[in-house]
Amino acid sequence: MFGSLMKKELPVTAAAASSTTTPAATTRPVAVPAVDIIERDTLLELHADLPGVDQTGVEVTLDHGVLTIPGRTQQTTPTGFEAVHREYQPVDFERRFSVGEAIDGARISASISNGVLTLRLPKASAAQPKRITVTAV
Amino acid sequence: MFADHLSNQYWAPTAFRDLERMVDELQRAFTHGLGRASWRDGSHAPVNVWANDDAIAVTAELPGVDPASVSVGLAGDTLTIQAKRAASTTSPLDSTSTEKTAAGAKAEAVTWHRREREAYDLSRTIGLPYHVDPASVEARLKNGILTVALRRAEADKPRRITVQAA
Numbered sequence: 001m002f003g004s005l006m007k008k009e010l011p012v013t014a015a016a017a018s019s020t021t022t023p024a025a026t027t028r029p030v031a032v033p034a035v036d037i038i039e040r041d042t043l044l045e046l047h048a049d050l051p052g053v054d055q056t057g058v059e060v061t062l063d064h065g066v067l068t069i070p071g072r073t074q075q076t077t078p079t080g081f082e083a084v085h086r087e088y089q090p091v092d093f094e095r096r097f098s099v100g101e102a103i104d105g106a107r108i109s110a111s112i113s114n115g116v117l118t119l120r121l122p123k124a125s126a127a128q129p130k131r132i133t134v135t136a137v
Numbered sequence: 138m139f140a141d142h143l144s145n146q147y148w149a150p151t152a153f154r155d156l157e158r159m160v161d162e163l164q165r166a167f168t169h170g171l172g173r174a175s176w177r178d179g180s181h182a183p184v185n186v187w188a189n190d191d192a193i194a195v196t197a198e199l200p201g202v203d204p205a206s207v208s209v210g211l212a213g214d215t216l217t218i219q220a221k222r223a224a225s226t227t228s229p230l231d232s233t234s235t236e237k238t239a240a241g242a243k244a245e246a247v248t249w250h251r252r253e254r255e256a257y258d259l260s261r262t263i264g265l266p267y268h269v270d271p272a273s274v275e276a277r278l279k280n281g282i283l284t285v286a287l288r289r290a291e292a293d294k295p296r297r298i299t300v301q302a303a
Contacts, residue, residue, distance in 0.1 A: 034253035034254045035251050035253055035254065036224075036225040036226075036249070036251055036252055036253065036254045037249070037250035037251040038225060038226050038228075038247045038248070038249055038250070039247060039248040039249075039250060040228075040245060040247055041245065044250070045225070045226075047201075047225045047254060049200040049201060049254055049281070050200065050281070051198040051199070051200040051280065051281040051282055052198070052280055052281065052282050053280060053281075054280045074280060077187070078187050078194045080189055081187035081188060081189050081192075081194055082187065082188060082189060083185060083186070083187055084186045084187065084188045084266055085184070085185065085186035085263070086185050086186075087183035087184050087185060088183035088184075088185060088198055114199075114200065114201055114202060114203060114204075114278070114280070114281050115198075115199070115200035115201065115280045115281015115282065116200050116201040116281065
């Protein structure tokens with residue numbers, strides 16, 4: 001069962017990797033955000049570091065099994081100042097994941113707080129662990 | 138072995154992730170190599186310092202840090218930023234799927250498929266380019282970016298001396 005899911009996913013994955021594009025509207029470099037993915041009983045939780053991004057700068061999409069997490073930063077360099085020390089450059093973010101049919105795409109929810117995006121990806125009911133109650137006869 | 142299958146069931150195979158990372162690393166190395174400062178050094182809480190004649194702005198990336206877990210201190214010309222970030226979950230780790238079913242009744246066990254965001258408790262010290270007025274310091278944390286605004290001390294400001302014709 002898992003094998004057949006994977007075979008379906010692979011071509012989608014390859015297409016996503018080859019068509020990686022940077023947003024045309026910006027000249028900022030695009031970085032891959034760090035993520036945590038945690039599986040719980042009924043859902044998967046994804047946390048992505050998107051410093052400088054608020055809810056207007058992130059529009060998560062799920063298209064043909066490819067989950068795209070973009071992040072457009074609101075941060076601009078202060079005007080009238082000169083950089084005297086630099087450890088980071090404001091960037092936009094993008095990361096893609098291939099999502100199998102075991103995830104219920106229609107019920108994915110997202111929130112962003114303190115520059116961290118949290119996605120909740122509920123498992124499709126078929127992929128959830130079943131509890132079978134044993135009744136005494 | 139079964140756990141590996143389970144993780145691949147939901148997400149792309151590791152090769153895809155590795156490819157993403159490689160592209161990112163290459164882009165980083167390439168642009169840095171060309172002298173365009175489009176790089177991220179990978180350390181926690183990277184800091185930028187901006188200054189003009191009258192004021193200094195210090196910014197730091199602190200995604201996932203609660204405002205209550207940040208403190209900013211000033212001692213002389215040294216600014217200190219302390220920040221604490223919690224892990225995504227404190228739920229017990231699950232090594233195998235069978236254990237998970239067994240432990241499920243007590244505390245919810247979780248399986249990590251990616252673990253790239255580290256928890257930290259750090260302190261950064263930043264040397265400022267000139268004396269600032271301690272009363273002027275303002276700090277703000279918005280969308281995971283800390284901004285500290287500092288004004289130059291009056292006594293430290295350069296004086297303009299008008300040259301008079303003799």
